[in-house]
Amino acid sequence: MGLHWESFVYAIVAFGVLYLLLNKYAFGPLLGIMEERKRLISEQITTTEQNRLQSEQLLAEQKQALQAVRQESQEIIERAHKISAKQGEEIVGIAKDEAARFKNEAVKDIENEKNKAIIALRGQVSAMSVMIASKIIEKQIDEKSQEQLIEHYLQEVGGNQ
Template sequence: MGWHWESFVFAMVAFLILYWLLNKYAFGPLMGIMEARKRMLAEQIESTDKNRRDAEQLLAEQKQAMQDVRKEAHEIIEQARKVSAKQGEEIVEQAKSEAARLKNEALQDIESEKNKAIAAVRGQVSALSVMIASKIIEKQVDEKSQEELVEHYLKEVGGNR
């Protein structure tokens, strides 16, 4: 076997034609597909990074919103405590004033009943005094009889209570 330059030239021409055909019909579309795949992967990576940044931003906003809500809830609770304490104090003050009013009314009623009782006792005492005086005048008794009569009527007055 020897060296044949015609075979070598023919092989080289065939290789160049094959290379040209592969480059035109196989490598070109294959490189286009690879380039499209490369662009698609870059876009997906960029989209993923953007989504991650957006998610981080939303998470930070949600954390801030939660802190704001907690702060507002705490303020509402404090305000409710203050309002309830104030209402409690108002209710206690109203109850105290109502108790004082009722006490004063009761004292006035007691004083009125006391005055009525004193007036009634005075009326009875004066009636008894008049009765005693009239009986004393009627009887004109000695001093010992008079003392017994006064004691007797005093016992009657003491028994009518």
């Protein structure tokens, strides 16, 4: 077995022709496709990074908006508490004023009824005094009987009250 130079040269020539054909028709488009793929991946990475930054910015804005809404709702709640406390105080004040008015009216009514009772009692005492005087005049009794009669009528007046 010897080394055949002719087949070796044919193999090298065939390999060279094959390499040129592959380079022109296979490696060129394949490398072009790989470059295009590399460019697309690079663009997608850039776009993804931009989207991530925008998402972070939107998240920060949403957090700020949420914080502002929370603060505003807290202020609304505090205002509602203050308003309800003020209205409660006003209602209590009105109720106290009305109770005082009712009390004053009741005191006046009681005073009027007391005065009427006193006037009625004076009238009864006067009538009884006149009756006593007339009975005393009618009977012409002694001093001891007169005192007993007066005591008797005073007890009647005291019992009628």
